[in-house]
Amino acid sequence: MMPTALRSESHLAGTTIAVRPSTNFVKTPAIQNLANRSLGYLREGFPVHFRGPAGSGKTTLAFHVAAQLGRPVVFLIGDEEMTTSNLVGGQYGYQYRKVVDRYVHTVLKYEEGATRSWSDHRLTTACREGCTLVYDEFTRSRAEANNVLLGVLEERILVLPVPNQNESYIKVHPEFRAIFTSNPQEYSGVHDAQDALSDRMIMLDVDYFDRDTELAIAASRSRLSESSVAPIVDLVRGYRASGEYDQAPTLRTSIMIARMVSAQKLRTSTAEPRFVQICMDLLGPRTAFSSRSADQRQQQSKMLMSLIAHHCSGREAGDEGTAERLGPEAEPAAAMNQQSGSHVRINRMQAKEARRRGDGTRQGTS
Ligand SMILES: Nc1ncnc2c1ncn2[C@@H]1O[C@H](COP(=O)(O)OP(=O)(O)OP(=O)(O)O)[C@@H](O)[C@H]1O
Numbered sequence: 133m134m135p136t137a138l139r140s141e142s143h144l145a146g147t148t149i150a151v152r153p154s155t156n157f158v159k160t161p162a163i164q165n166l167a168n169r170s171l172g173y174l175r176e177g178f179p180v181h182f183r184g185p186a187g188s189g190k191t192t193l194a195f196h197v198a199a200q201l202g203r204p205v206v207f208l209i210g211d212e213e214m215t216t217s218n219l220v221g222g223q224y225g226y227q228y229r230k231v232v233d234r235y236v237h238t239v240l241k242y243e244e245g246a247t248r249s250w251s252d253h254r255l256t257t258a259c260r261e262g263c264t265l266v267y268d269e270f271t272r273s274r275a276e277a278n279n280v281l282l283g284v285l286e287e288r289i290l291v292l293p294v295p296n297q298n299e300s301y302i303k304v305h306p307e308f309r310a311i312f313t314s315n316p317q318e319y320s321g322v323h324d325a326q327d328a329l330s331d332r333m334i335m336l337d338v339d340y341f342d343r344d345t346e347l348a349i350a351a352s353r354s355r356l357s358e359s360s361v362a363p364i365v366d367l368v369r370g371y372r373a374s375g376e377y378d379q380a381p382t383l384r385t386s387i388m389i390a391r392m393v394s395a396q397k398l399r400t401s402t403a404e405p406r407f408v409q410i411c412m413d414l415l416g417p418r419t420a421f422s423s424r425s426a427d428q429r430q431q432q433s434k435m436l437m438s439l440i441a442h443h444c445s446g447r448e449a450g451d452e453g454t455a456e457r458l459g460p461e462a463e464p465a466a467a468m469n470q471q472s473g474s475h476v477r478i479n480r481m482q483a484k485e486a487r488r489r490g491d492g493t494r495q496g497t498s
């Protein structure tokens with residue numbers, strides 16, 4: 133059943149997002165478990181913090197959970213430049229008032245005045261109206277900016293940085309809820325979350341999903357079957373397990389490759405040069421150019437080619453995925469993690485697999 137869209141509240145237009153559960157959202161037991169746990173905490177009034185590496189599905193999950201709460205969503209993205217006023221609002225400009233009174237024609241009464249005009253920003257709107265705040269990557273904002281959340285989350289009072297006429301505090305609406313996300317592995321442009329703020333949230337780790345979940349998501353997002361995306365997902369997971377990169381390949385990479393395969397109707401095979409090129413384009417640059425010598429980059433490319441050969445042995449898209457045929461033995465990259473010179477190890481495993489299949493292919497084991 134498709135849930136109905138939220139009523140659009142005109143006075144909130146431009147500040148809030150009316151979200152509804154997406155039909156494209158994939159619910160596997162792992163995702164459902166996380167969603168249910170977080171909803172339980174949120175319904176009780178506790179803020180929830182999804183913490184996990186890039187591409188692990190934090191923001192998507194935050195919106196999914198927010199949609200279940202059935203309130204308008206206020207969406208914020210943490211930023212180094214964020215200030216308390218950016219979050220809460222402030223006095224911007226003046227409102228002029230001029231009265232010319234000639235009620236008694238011989239008397240001219242003249243009054244003129246100006247008051248600073250206050251403007252609510254998104255956190256204030258969320259607190260006043262009982263919205264669900266989704267504060268994505270909140271650790272990108274400095275602790276000073278986020279301090280205002282301490283009172284909001286604990287005492288449920290929003291302290292205005294400068295009084296709005298006679299209003300210095302706002303009582304937080306009982307339906308206000310907050311969902312935060314952060315990436316603990318990110319080192320560029322992030323700050324440590326202050327203990328006091330973290331202590332007010334329930335932190336749920338959103339790690340890389342299990343294989344079944346990644347298959348289901350990659351298939352749904354590319355409109356291919358799970359068996360078609362299996363070689364891609366296994367390739368990306370294999371590369372991730374290898375540890376031979378500076379920036380981990382994520383589910384997002386699997387989705388991108390799968391979408392290109394779908395759009396260009398490619399085979400997920402080493403016999404398909406465009407497929408191999410796409411894999412190399414999307415996976416290759418995950419190593420910082422400057423951190424490796426030309427030789428190391430060449431080794432890296434060879435390793436990637438070995439992984440592609442291992443996982444994408446040439447079935448047409450729609451056939452059973454290579455890894456499904458190989459079964460649990462097909463985790464070469466996990467083995468690579470334990471030993472350098474990893475492509476050699478993969479070749480050995482490929483040779484072993486070839487022997488097991490009895491296809492008589494001779495492969496070097498040097
Ligand atoms: N349950 C799901 N159903 C469908 N697609 C999903 C699901 N979870 C994640 N995705 C897709 O996976 C990709 C990564 O998800 P998302 O952007 O939520 O990750 P993230 O952890 O927020 O990443 P980042 O830290 O880089 O912002 C997106 O393309 C998203 O649409």
Ligand SMILES: [Mg+2]
Binds near residue numbers: 190191192268313
């Ligand atoms: Mg995100």
